[in-house]
Amino acid sequence: MSFPDKPVAQLLGSNGPVHAVTYSAGSGTYILTGSSDRSIRLYNPQPTTGTLGTSAKAKDSGFITSSTTRTPAIPEGRLIQTYAEHGYEVLSLACATDNARFVSSGGDRTVFLWDVTTAQTLRRFGGSSTGGGRVNCVTFAGDGDSLVVSGGFDTVVRVWDTRGTSTKPLQSFSEARDAISAIVVMGSEVIAASVDGRVRTYDVRTGKQTTDVISGSAGVTSLSLTRDGRSLLVGALDSKLRLLDRENGTCLRTYSSDVDETTTTQDVPFPVWRNEELRVQSLIGGRERFVVAGDEMGTATNDGAIKPSKNATPDGRVWAWDLLTGRVAATVTVPWGPPGAATSSRSIGRDGREKERRNVTSCLAWQDGGWGDQFCVGGTSGVVTVFGPR
Template sequence: MSDRTAFPQRAVAQLLGSNGPIHAVSYSASPGTYILTGSADRSIRLYNPQPPTPPPAPSHITRPTASALPTAAALPVGRLIQTYAAHGYEVLSLAVAADNARFASAGGDRAVFLWDVATAQTTRRFGGTQHGHTGRVNCVAFGGADDSLVVSGGLDTTVRVWDARSGGGKPVQVLGEARDAVSAVVVAGAEIVTGSVDGRVRSYDVRMGRATTDVLGASVTSLCLARDAKTVLVGTLDSKVRLMDRANGACLKTYADAGWRNEELRVQSVLGGKERFVLAGDEMTSPAAAAAAAGSGGSVEVPATPSGAANEGRIWAWDLLTGKLVARLAVPWGAGGSESRKRVVGRDGKEKERKNVVSCIAWKEGGFGDQFCVGGTSGAVTVFGEG
């Protein structure tokens, strides 16, 4: 039996309501019942992806074909539980605390907010003073004992560590080694790992006061730590995703395809399926991928994108160990049309082609659950699973 059959390939729900592109998605902490989304419309939304009336379970499971892939109109719609509003600009990153009582958000207003989930109110705002970020905040993560720290990275090239328990307005630590915008940050124990547009992955051991730097060359767009923190998945703007050994900086495996290109936009990549798969979004700039989406075939046997859906979104999945492409899935637009489908005319007077760029991904239970969700320019979040 092929490992491909274990990959969740069925779109099971969509999450609607955003009035702009989705920039961030995150599951609640284990068991991952809920999904948070951050949008260009400055709002954060909490959903239960389980539709009110679940569809009947199929009598048997088969690999979906192009004709069997569900359209947006046919997908069940998840339940909107709460909307959180405090940001003045787009929301770019989300992080959920392990107790599920709090989450952090960051965005274009140079601020990081700490939220109380139950009351839908902010309890802290980090930044907005001379001690905060001076540009948009691209990424945020929790760290420390009981998630007592909030770590943020921004356009101003700094990483700032905030104490979520104290009332002080100053960061407890500022890491300023990056020479360009900090695009990604993850935390494992006493270590903070950052990715930057300067093409470096930096690991800080806060307890030991030690820092190491791995040079990749191309701008780093995303980071995803393995559960044991011994390896990190790094997405870069050279159309490659790499699995790096954190002990010695060696590249263990590279994931790429002629039809997948990532050279312009921040597209996320994550580990999933109990770390058997590498999953990446699609910035929709590859002519080869467009041809494949139009039904011209390809060099790998993967589920086809429906014919005529060249501007629909796509997600790509590779086998972690072999590097072989195991899935290329279509991501439908939101039901009933989407904000991004409105007619837009460029300066040359010609109508711009609207594409569903899939830029953010989250896998349930930190990559070990049975479901994942994706978002992008369509303004809808699509949930994939086995049923």
């Protein structure tokens, strides 16, 4: 299988950066997105027409200007539904296995359980019960997706019962010393990443807890499990991805740029991958052949270097490594948006100068839990790009 690097659709409509993307469960192709404009959107990435072109809809959106007549473009996916209850940015999304429900969390300290068809919230978890910070991550757990697990700024992992009426969590785990940044579930085990540089695994049945120290100073920001649950991909703020053996905690493989750690982005004439400041997602995809990650650099130049210059474009990138060898398999350009989008999106700061445009590609999702034929990526441009095979 070659890496699917062809842009096959773009999902438009967000009025701010996209922080979360997820596919419908199983082999479904619907995509949910959550953004800083407090809205969740459901898309069918299959376009209604061959290309976006210069349709009236595109012109009205401000993405196409009169100077871009007849410019070919990536097809536009179809917006199916918008869900609006959040009072702050949406940071995490997860679909139930029956695709009838999904959960979301964000800056309003609340976890929302949604009915997909009616666009209404079925339950709300948290609020004052989640301390004083945003909820960074949420996922389903338990038989029949009867549980929801959340974690956030207040350092606590909470397990909620979707079938009961209690407003209090069933269980809480408070061992972390910094914000919870990512959560994955495997059977009775809840695996939580923290900015304190640790990955903690909780067995909710036995109460057993294990801790893996990933980095003493760099926070852990991303988790992805292999389908058999034996290996765990961990992303940290030291510009490294690590594949861990869950049985003994050993590092099986490390993924990073093919440059020395002391090399700066100004020292090399080719792109490097860095993740040192932002929560950039990584995952295992391509039927467990690839390790894939976003890129916080977010600025490319015409000569391929990363150092910003007057020739810089706001395109972002996605990196892919061969899971077994650790070698870079592909670097894929993620366009800012349809033709004219980069120009129309310019903004001026309080000092009267144009702000730097950075297409940070921070959130990823792969169809069918990494086993499908396509993946999607979102970030600061507000546009989600879907990639498929050529």
